[in-house]
Amino acid sequence: MANRTIIKVEGLNLFYEELQALSNVNLDIAEKEITAFIGPSGCGKTTFLKCINRMNDLVPGCVIEGKISINDVDIYGNINVDMLRRTVGMVFQKPNVFPMSVYDNIAFAPRGHGTRKKADLDALVIDSLTRAGLFQEVKDRLHKPADELSRGQQQRLCIARALAIGPEIILMDEPTSALDPISAEIIEGLCRELKENYTVLLVTHNMQQAARVSDKTAFFLLGQCLEFGETSQVFSHPQNEEFQKYISGKF
Amino acid sequence: MTAAFFSVVTIASIFVFLTSGSFMAIRKIGFLEFIFGPAWNSNPSDTLVGEIAGSYGILPLIVSTFASAIGALIVGGVIGFFTGVYLARFCSKKTSPYISQLINLLAAIPSIVYGYFGMMIVLPLLSYLSPTGESTGTLALSIVLGLMIVPTVTALTKSSLENVDESLYECAAALGLSHDKAVFAIEVPSVQRGVMAALLLGVGRALGETLTSVMLAGNKVNYPTSLFRSIRTIPGNVALEIDGAGELQLGALIGSALVLFVLVLVVFGMYNIVKNSKKKQQGQGIFAKLWANTVARFTKASKVVSIVSTGITIFVLSSIVVLILLNGAPNLGRQFLTGTYSGGYDTIAAPIVTTMMYVLLTALVSFPIGVCTAIYLTEYTSRQKKGRITTLIEIAIDTLSGIPSVIVGLFGVVVFADILGIGTSILAGCLTISLMIIPLTSRATQEALRLVPESYREGAYALGVGKARTTFELLFPSAIPGLLTMVILAVGRMLSDSAAVMFTMGGVLGPLPTGYLSQGSTLSTAIYVLGYQHEYYGEAYATASILIIIVLSLNLLSTFILNRFRRSSRLRKA
Ligand SMILES: Nc1ncnc2c1ncn2[C@@H]1O[C@H](COP(=O)(O)OP(=O)(O)OP(=O)(O)O)[C@@H](O)[C@H]1O
Ligand SMILES: [Mg+2]
Numbered sequence: 001m002a003n004r005t006i007i008k009v010e011g012l013n014l015f016y017e018e019l020q021a022l023s024n025v026n027l028d029i030a031e032k033e034i035t036a037f038i039g040p041s042g043c044g045k046t047t048f049l050k051c052i053n054r055m056n057d058l059v060p061g062c063v064i065e066g067k068i069s070i071n072d073v074d075i076y077g078n079i080n081v082d083m084l085r086r087t088v089g090m091v092f093q094k095p096n097v098f099p100m101s102v103y104d105n106i107a108f109a110p111r112g113h114g115t116r117k118k119a120d121l122d123a124l125v126i127d128s129l130t131r132a133g134l135f136q137e138v139k140d141r142l143h144k145p146a147d148e149l150s151r152g153q154q155q156r157l158c159i160a161r162a163l164a165i166g167p168e169i170i171l172m173d174e175p176t177s178a179l180d181p182i183s184a185e186i187i188e189g190l191c192r193e194l195k196e197n198y199t200v201l202l203v204t205h206n207m208q209q210a211a212r213v214s215d216k217t218a219f220f221l222l223g224q225c226l227e228f229g230e231t232s233q234v235f236s237h238p239q240n241e242e243f244q245k246y247i248s249g250k251f
Numbered sequence: 252m253t254a255a256f257f258s259v260v261t262i263a264s265i266f267v268f269l270t271s272g273s274f275m276a277i278r279k280i281g282f283l284e285f286i287f288g289p290a291w292n293s294n295p296s297d298t299l300v301g302e303i304a305g306s307y308g309i310l311p312l313i314v315s316t317f318a319s320a321i322g323a324l325i326v327g328g329v330i331g332f333f334t335g336v337y338l339a340r341f342c343s344k345k346t347s348p349y350i351s352q353l354i355n356l357l358a359a360i361p362s363i364v365y366g367y368f369g370m371m372i373v374l375p376l377l378s379y380l381s382p383t384g385e386s387t388g389t390l391a392l393s394i395v396l397g398l399m400i401v402p403t404v405t406a407l408t409k410s411s412l413e414n415v416d417e418s419l420y421e422c423a424a425a426l427g428l429s430h431d432k433a434v435f436a437i438e439v440p441s442v443q444r445g446v447m448a449a450l451l452l453g454v455g456r457a458l459g460e461t462l463t464s465v466m467l468a469g470n471k472v473n474y475p476t477s478l479f480r481s482i483r484t485i486p487g488n489v490a491l492e493i494d495g496a497g498e499l500q501l502g503a504l505i506g507s508a509l510v511l512f513v514l515v516l517v518v519f520g521m522y523n524i525v526k527n528s529k530k531k532q533q534g535q536g537i538f539a540k541l542w543a544n545t546v547a548r549f550t551k552a553s554k555v556v557s558i559v560s561t562g563i564t565i566f567v568l569s570s571i572v573v574l575i576l577l578n579g580a581p582n583l584g585r586q587f588l589t590g591t592y593s594g595g596y597d598t599i600a601a602p603i604v605t606t607m608m609y610v611l612l613t614a615l616v617s618f619p620i621g622v623c624t625a626i627y628l629t630e631y632t633s634r635q636k637k638g639r640i641t642t643l644i645e646i647a648i649d650t651l652s653g654i655p656s657v658i659v660g661l662f663g664v665v666v667f668a669d670i671l672g673i674g675t676s677i678l679a680g681c682l683t684i685s686l687m688i689i690p691l692t693s694r695a696t697q698e699a700l701r702l703v704p705e706s707y708r709e710g711a712y713a714l715g716v717g718k719a720r721t722t723f724e725l726l727f728p729s730a731i732p733g734l735l736t737m738v739i740l741a742v743g744r745m746l747s748d749s750a751a752v753m754f755t756m757g758g759v760l761g762p763l764p765t766g767y768l769s770q771g772s773t774l775s776t777a778i779y780v781l782g783y784q785h786e787y788y789g790e791a792y793a794t795a796s797i798l799i800i801i802v803l804s805l806n807l808l809s810t811f812i813l814n815r816f817r818r819s820s821r822l823r824k825a
Contacts, residue, residue, distance in 0.1 A: 055713060085715035092713075096706035099729050108725070109714035158710070165714055 003030040006169065006199050007052065012066035014047060014223075016059065021047045022223045025066070029216075034191055034200045036214035036231065038207060040246070043220040045203045049171045052201070053088040054081050070169070086113065089162030090171040094178050095154035097146040097161075102138050105146045105157055106164045113165065124164055132160035133190050152183025159190065169199045177205060188213050207247060211235050219243045255627040257620050258647040258693070261686050265654070265662050269509040272665065275299050276502020280307045285506060291472045291488065295497035307503040311474050313510060315389070315482035316458060318475040319468070322393025323457040327400035328450050333553075333560035334401065335408025335449075340434045341557060350565065351409065352810070357568040358402030359806045361747035363775045364795045366463030367782050368571045369395035371578075371792075374467065381479040387469030390478035395467055396460055398571075400453035401564055407452070411445025412438060431550040444525050451522040458515055459655020461486035461750035462779050485511045486657040486750065493664065493754055505665070508658050519653045572799060579796030582789045592762040596787045599794055601763050605756070605771035608764065609677055609684075610745050617685040617741070621692025624648070628693070629700045630722050652690040659686050660751030668755060675757040678767040683755045684748055688741050695740055699733025700726060732816040739809040743802055749775040774798045 007029040014022040021044045029035050037045045050056045051068060054075065068075050075084055086109075098105050106125045107115075115121055125142070129135035134156040138149065146157055155175060162170055172191070176184035191200055191213050204210050210217050210231065217234045219227040219242075227234055227243040238244045277285050279299055288308015297303050334354070338347050373394055377386035415438050423433035439446075469481025470491060483491075485507050496504060590598035628641060663683025664675065673679045703726050711721040727734070752758075757770030760780050764771045772780055774794055782791025 053713060055709065058709075058712065082715040082717050085713055090713040092706065092709065094706065096704070096710045098707055098710065098725055109711070109716050112716050112720045112724075161710075161714065 003032055005029065006031040006071060008067075008069045008072075009051075010067045012048075012051065012064070012068065014044075014051065014056070014065075015063045017061040020223060022051075025223075025225045027218060027225060027228060029199065029201065031199050032195055032197070033215040034195050034202055034213055035216045035218060036210035037201065037203045037218050037220060038205070038210050038246075039220035041205075044223040045220055046173050047223075048220070049090070049173055049201060049203055052169070052171060053085050053090055055085075055090070057081065086165045087167055088169045088171060089165060089167035091155070091158050091162055091173065091175050093174040095151060095158050097149070097154050097157055100146060101143045102146045102149070102157060103142040106161050109161065109165050128160040128164040129157075131163050131194070132156045133186065133193075134160055150183070152179050152186065155179060155183065155187060156190070159187070163198075167198065169201065170194065172200065172202045174203050174205060176209070184209075207235075219246065221246075255624045255644050257624065258651050258690055259644055261689075262647045262651050264666075265658065265686075266512075268662050268666060269505055269512055269658070273502050273506030273509055276307075276499050277506045279303070279499060280503060284308060285503065286310065286313075286510070291483075293492060293497075293500045293503070295495060295500055297497050297499035299498055299502070303499065305500070307499070309485065309488075309503075309507050309510065311472050312483055312485045312488050312507060313514075315468070315473070315475050316484040316486070316511070316514075318389050319392040319396060319464070319482070319484060320454050320457040322389055323396035323400060324450060324454050326393055326397025327453055327457075328397075328404055330397070330560045330563055331401040331404025331449070331453070332408050332446060333557040334564045335405040336412065336434065336439065337557035337561040338405065339409045339412035340430075340438070341554065342561070350561070351406070354402045354405055354564065354568065356803055356806050357572070358406070359743055359747075359802050360571070361749070361775050361798055361802065362399055362460055362463055363747070363749040363778050364575065364799060365395055365399045365571065366460075366466045367778050367791060367795055368575060369463065370466045370783065371788065372574060377479075383479060385469070385479055385481065387467055388477070388479045388481050389468075389475040392464060392467045392482075392484075395463060396457040398567060399460070399463075400456055401568070403456070404449045404453050405564065407449030408442075408446055411442040411449075414445075415441055429550070431554050435550045435553050448522055448526045451518055451525065455515055455518045455522065455653055458511065458518065459486055459657055461490050461655070461657040461660075462753065462776075462783075465490050466779070466783050486655060489657055489661060490750060490753065493661065501665075505661060508661050511655065512658055515653060515655060516650065519650065523649070572803075575792055575795045575799060578789065579792035579794070582793035583796065587790065587793060596760060596781055596785055596790055599760075599774070599777055599781075599790070599797075601761060602772045602774050602777040602794070603797075605677060605764050605769075606746065606773045608767065609681055609752075609756075609773055610742055612678070612681040612767065613684050613688060613745050614738075614741070616681060617688040618692055618738070620685075621689045621741075622696050624689070624693040625696035625700060626722055629697050630718065630726070648690040648693055651686070652694065654687070656687065656748050656750040657754075659683060660754035662686075663751060664754040674768065675755060675770055676768045677756055677764060677771055680752050680756040680773075681767070683751050684745055687748070687751070688745060691744055692737055692741050695737035696730075696734065699730040699737060702733055703729045732812055735812050736809045739805050739812075743805050746773070746798065746802060747775060748773075749779060752776050753779065774801075 005028045009025055009027040012022055012025040013020065025048065039045055051064060056062045056064065064076065070087065073079065098108060103125055106128055107121045110121065110124055115124065126135060129138065134153060137153060146154065149157060176187050188209060191202060194200055202214060214231045216229065217231045218225050221242055227238065227240045235247065238247060276299065285307060287310050288306060289310055290306045290308050291312060292306045294305030297305055338351055342350065369391060373391055374386045377391055378384050419441060420433055420438060423437040464484045464487035468483055468487055470483045470487060471481040472483050473480050475482050489504050489508060492500060492504060587598055589600050592598055592601060628644065660683060663679060667673050667679040667682050668675045707725055707729060708721060711725050752773050753776045756772065758772055758776050758780055759770050760772050760777060774797060778791050778794050781787040781794060
């Protein structure tokens with residue numbers, strides 16, 4: 001069964017000043033699947049991810065060509081960027097909790113988006129924390145500063161925070177690279193659960209991780225997408241020569 | 252957005268004011284006669300038409316201003332520089348922070364206090380040395396202005412030495428150079444630019460000192476042909492003659508302020524060039540050669556000089572505080588602090604109230620504008636390509652924060668008090684001083700916002716939280732310690748200002764102010780009025796003591812806040 005395409009990328013080029021960081025990327029990303037992005041450092045994975053929620057708008061001198069549509073809406077057309085970012089949540093490589101309580105970290109964005117009633121917020125906070133698999137661990141310290149949590153817990157809090165704004169798509173940029181193996185494993189498991197309801201784009205440096213959790217895999221090199229397909233297919237029958245070298249560790 | 256342009260508008264209007272206000276007068280006097288004329292002998296009845304009875308040449312003023320600034324540079328530059336070297340490289344790691352802290356505290360003492368100290372202590376001491384017994388003049392002024400800039404020079408020298416790449420020292424040590432040699436022959440030359448920048452900043456400040464100059468220079472219009480000859484500086488001249496100035500006289504005063512403005516701009520321009528120049532110029536220029544042949548050769552002696560300088564710095568600066576407090580304490584009675592005014596000068600209740608009213612209103616006017624400018628600059632522009640507008644605003648802010656108080660004061664008294672019809676009053680003072688406080692708050696707020704980790708912004712924007720909410724509800728709370736420091740810094744600056752306050756508030760000591768349209772004195776100007784104008788020395792000492800105590804406690808408070816914050820954030824990370 002092939003899931004419906006939710007993100008369609010066509011002829012994407014991206015420049016930071018002179019440097020071309022992405023060249024002619026074309027991808028169809030399916031709904032409610034995990035798509036992994038792998039490739040050597042500096043190949044443009046983070047850059048690609050940030051195109052999808054337009055975080056690159058914040059980078060001075062960044063120019064984007066081509067088309068990205070989500071649910072058939074051109075996201076570089078005339079849309080509200082804040083609304084886009086509520087549809088596309090993002091989790092960063094390093095946990096970046098805000099300097100407030102666990103509760104407020106999650107409630108901060110929804111409050112701004114119009115959820116004001118305490119009961120609604122309470123429910124939302126509990127729901128998001130539960131989905132992120134964190135509720136049991138922090139239920140007694142919801143009102144303690146969030147930076148007292150462990151790194152792994154902080155990262156899951158960031159995931160909960162992203163879930164609380166009700167996204168359809170979640171971008172994860174190496175969410176486990178700053179964590180210990182146990183926390184990493186928890187987050188991997190979490191990704192698998194999340195795909196029931198969300199489309200997940202996962203950047204990782206860990207090929208085993210990509211092979212373990214993802215449905216599709218895309219391989220980037222020097223800003224180009226050289227290989228893209230079903231994860232099992234891609235790893236067992238790699239088409240691209242460079243990709244073969246990469247997975248056999250000859251890079 | 253509108254707030255951001257404030258500084259640009261201000262700086263432009265000050266410039267327009269200075270040029271247009273002096274144009275007619277200078278034309279009447281004759282440009283060359285004005286700049287190169289050898290005598291200043293004003294006559295208030297001179298107007299823009301008809302015969303001129305006085306003479307309006309400002310060359311002696313220019314030369315005197317320069318001479319005292321250079322003198323200050325020699326005194327303060329040398330002492331400050333060697334103290335900075337000592338603290339960064341010779342002092343034990345344990346004591347160095349305490350001494351630096353002390354010197355920073357002393358930097359916060361208002362210049363009027365230094366001036367009064369000079370008048371009461373330095374002048375009598377110097378009169379033993381002077382052949383004529385007259386001690387006012389270039390030497391006295393240079394010494395006191397020099398002491399004033401010591402803390403700045405020390406701090407900047409120290410920090411630039413501390414930022415030297417460690418490998419440089421290791422390299423020198425590996426070549427078998429002694430510690431002294433490594434420091435003076437290798438490390439110090441590599442921070443040339445930092446030291447130059449520090450010195451220029453000091454000169455910029457010394458050029459604009461006003462009431463200090465009135466108290467110490469002697470005020471006769473002369474060329475500084477001897478160290479003890481009475482001189483008059485440009486700012487001093489403005490302060491002495493602004494009251495009751497005639498039409499032509501006022502124009503000429505504004506013209507002299509324009510000359511000062513240009514001088515200061517040149518100095519700050521050089522400062523910016525030196526600070527930002529990327530190219531390392533080592534071993535070039537006469538200074539470097541001079542250095543290589545003197546200090547770098549005799550490193551043992553240089554080390555001794557460093558130790559001695561540090562001793563002098565600590566001793567002199569702390570004795571200023573101690574002497575003022577000792578002399579002031581006996582006068583700090585109840586009548587003095589809260590008594591009712593009865594025609595004499597035995598109470599400063601009015602300046603105390605005036606100061607409070609003034610600080611309050613100035614803060615209300617300048618903080619919002621300064622903070623908005625900073626938000627505009629950090630949160631709404633720098634992310635996009637740094638545009639011309641941003642650069643323009645930043646240049647305006649930098650220039651505005653460097654303009655001497657005397658110029659802004661002159662602008663305030665003519666524009667706010669006369670043209671807008673507010674009259675010399677507390678209100679005019681608040682508006683005028685705000686012009687100087689706004690760039691300061693805006694710079695400090697920018698710093699505070701820049702220290703907020705970028706990841707907070709990223710996190711919030713990625714959640715689709717809008718810019719305004721991110722700024723006000725996430726970034727601001729995170730920047731609170733920085734903002735508090737900003738407030739304390741700004742209040743300290745308000746308390747310190749003397750020249751602009753003097754001009755715009757009228758500098759009278761009278762009954763309690765009845766409102767913002769009353770005239771008055773702040774604590775700073777009260778020192779001048781009591782001590783210099785009316786020779787109520789004990790009372791002036793007492794006022795200076797109060798001011799010192801307030802400023803020092805503000806400073807300690809801000810250090811305390813910062814330390815506390817640092818500690819708590821470290822604890823949380825661990
Ligand atoms: N803000 C920026 N300004 C200029 N160049 C940038 C910027 N961000 C990234 N680049 C450049 O774009 C290229 C792609 O960077 P990107 O961060 O997307 O790589 P990546 O695949 O995520 O690498 P890593 O695996 O190390 O995170 C790199 O050459 C990088 O130097
Ligand atoms: Mg990356």
